[in-house]
Amino acid sequence: MALRPGRRPDAAVASRSSRILGRGAGRSAAIALVSTVVVFTAITLIVVNSPGWPEFKASFLNWDEVKVWFPDIARHFWVNVKLFMVCEAVILVFALGIAILRSLPGPVLFPFRLMAIVYTDLFRGVPTILVVVMLGLGVPSLQLSGVPTSELFWGGVALILVYSAYVAEVYRAGIESVHPSQEAAARSLGLSRLQALRFVIVPQAVRRVIPPLLNDFIGLQKDTALVAIIGPVEAFRQADIAQAADFNFTPYLCAAALFVLITIPLARFTDWLVARDRRRQFAGQG
Amino acid sequence: MSDPALLIEGVRKSFGKAEVLRGIDLAVSEHEVICLIGASGSGKSTLLRCINLIEPVTAGRIVVGGVEVTAPDVDENRIRTSIGIVFQSFNLFPHMTVLANITLGPRKVLGQSRREAEEQGMALLERFGLADRRSEYPDRLSGGQQQRVAIMRALAMQPRLLLLDEVTSALDPELVAAVLDVIRELADEGMTMLIATHEMGFARDIASRVCFLDAGVILEQGPPEQIFSHPREERTRQFLQRIIAAGRM
Numbered sequence: 001m002a003l004r005p006g007r008r009p010d011a012a013v014a015s016r017s018s019r020i021l022g023r024g025a026g027r028s029a030a031i032a033l034v035s036t037v038v039v040f041t042a043i044t045l046i047v048v049n050s051p052g053w054p055e056f057k058a059s060f061l062n063w064d065e066v067k068v069w070f071p072d073i074a075r076h077f078w079v080n081v082k083l084f085m086v087c088e089a090v091i092l093v094f095a096l097g098i099a100i101l102r103s104l105p106g107p108v109l110f111p112f113r114l115m116a117i118v119y120t121d122l123f124r125g126v127p128t129i130l131v132v133v134m135l136g137l138g139v140p141s142l143q144l145s146g147v148p149t150s151e152l153f154w155g156g157v158a159l160i161l162v163y164s165a166y167v168a169e170v171y172r173a174g175i176e177s178v179h180p181s182q183e184a185a186a187r188s189l190g191l192s193r194l195q196a197l198r199f200v201i202v203p204q205a206v207r208r209v210i211p212p213l214l215n216d217f218i219g220l221q222k223d224t225a226l227v228a229i230i231g232p233v234e235a236f237r238q239a240d241i242a243q244a245a246d247f248n249f250t251p252y253l254c255a256a257a258l259f260v261l262i263t264i265p266l267a268r269f270t271d272w273l274v275a276r277d278r279r280r281q282f283a284g285q286g
Numbered sequence: 287m288s289d290p291a292l293l294i295e296g297v298r299k300s301f302g303k304a305e306v307l308r309g310i311d312l313a314v315s316e317h318e319v320i321c322l323i324g325a326s327g328s329g330k331s332t333l334l335r336c337i338n339l340i341e342p343v344t345a346g347r348i349v350v351g352g353v354e355v356t357a358p359d360v361d362e363n364r365i366r367t368s369i370g371i372v373f374q375s376f377n378l379f380p381h382m383t384v385l386a387n388i389t390l391g392p393r394k395v396l397g398q399s400r401r402e403a404e405e406q407g408m409a410l411l412e413r414f415g416l417a418d419r420r421s422e423y424p425d426r427l428s429g430g431q432q433q434r435v436a437i438m439r440a441l442a443m444q445p446r447l448l449l450l451d452e453v454t455s456a457l458d459p460e461l462v463a464a465v466l467d468v469i470r471e472l473a474d475e476g477m478t479m480l481i482a483t484h485e486m487g488f489a490r491d492i493a494s495r496v497c498f499l500d501a502g503v504i505l506e507q508g509p510p511e512q513i514f515s516h517p518r519e520e521r522t523r524q525f526l527q528r529i530i531a532a533g534r535m
Binding site for chain 1 (some may be wrong): 364366
C-alpha cells in the first residue's frame, strides 16, 4: 500500500534533482526501478501462491473467455461511449445555466436561486442508481404521448441530472473565485450584469475549473454502466450476459479493462492541465 | 460658469455603522481637473465609487451632465457609459488581449462594429505609444503599461467625466511618470477629471482645484497654490506636513 504514495514524491525528487544538480537523476531512476520490481514481484508471489489461486485464475483470468466475449463487450461498450459523450455535452451547458442562476443577485430572483439550490442539494444527495431506476422505470410507465420511452434515453437523463448538480457546483466555485473587482471593471464600462458574466466572469471561471470538471467527467464515464440496471445492453450488461452463459467472471474483467482504457487518457490529460496551470501561476509570480 | 459637469450635494455613505462620507458637496465645471487629497480612509475612493454607482449612496444626490444618477429609476448601465473610472489595481480583463480589453465596451455597450471599435482602439494605442502591445495579454505588460491600457479602456467609451482612483499607487516609482504624462495630456485636452491621488507634486501641477478630504467631508478646497502653500485648516497643514516628512512632496 505504501507503493503509490511512495513513488510519486520519488519521481518529483528525481525530476527536481535532475534540474538542479544535473547528476543523480540516473541513480534515482535506478532506485525507483529496483524498488518497483521488488514490490511488484512480492505482491505477485503472494497472490499466485494463495490457496485459491488456481480456481481464481480459471474463473477471472480465463484467456479463452476473453477471446470469445471481448469483441461483443467492446461492441456494446460503444453504447457507453455514445452515452457519456452526449451526456457530457448536455451537462456542460445545463450545469452552467444552473450555476449562473444561482449566482444572480437581488430579491426578485430569489425563487430561481432557491430552485437552483434545491436542485443541486437533491441530486447530489440521492444515490445515482436510484435516480436511474426511478426515471428509467417510472417515466416510460406513465405512457405519456410524445415522451420517449427508451430506457437508454431516461438513463441518460438521470446521469445528466445527477452530474449537472456536481458540475454546477464546480462552475459556481469558479464564478465565485473571480475577484469582484473584475465585475466592477466590467460594469463601470456600462456592461449589464449578464454581459459582465458572459464576457468577463464566466470565461475566466471556466478556464479555472477545467481540471475539476474533467474529474467529474471521469466519474460520469464509469457511471454510464449504471443504466444497465434498467435494461439497455451496454458493456457491463453484455459482460453480465456472458457471465451468466459460461459461469465465468472473466467478461467482467474485459468490461473493466475497457472503462480503464478510456479513463486513463482523460485522467492524464487532467493532470497535465493542473500541472500546466501551476507552472503558469508560479511563472506569473516571478 | 455653465451648467456643472458634476454636481454632488449632501452625499453620505455608510458601510454598516461606519459612516465613510459625511455630507459631501462639490460642483465641477466642464474641463476642470479636481484633485482629491487626504489620508487613507478619508473617503476619496468611496466618493469616486459612488459617482460611478459601484456603491449606492446612503443619502444626497449626484448629478452628471444634468442627469441625476442617484435617482431611483435611473438606467445605471447608460449612466456608466458616460463616466469612466480607472482603478488603483488596473483591473484589466486577464483573459483578453490589450486591444480586446479596450474594444469590449464600445462593441458590447455602444454597439460599434468590431472594425470600428478596433480602429478607434488602435488610434488610442498609437497615441499613447502602446500599439505594438495590442495582441499581448495584460500579465505580459508592466504595471505602468497596464494602467495606461486601463485608462485607454475608459477613454474608448468617450466619457464626459473621468474618475481616477489612486492610479499610480500600485506602481513601481519608475513607472509612475509615464502614467502621469497620459493624465496630463488628457487635462491639456480639456477632459473633466476627478483624481484621487497621493502624488502631491502632480496635484499641484495639474489641478485646477484641490479638495482636502478629512473624515468624510471636504474640509478645505481651493487652487493648488493656496492649499499647498497657505492651507487655512490645521488638519490640512498636519496632513501636508506628514506627506513632506514622508518625502512625497
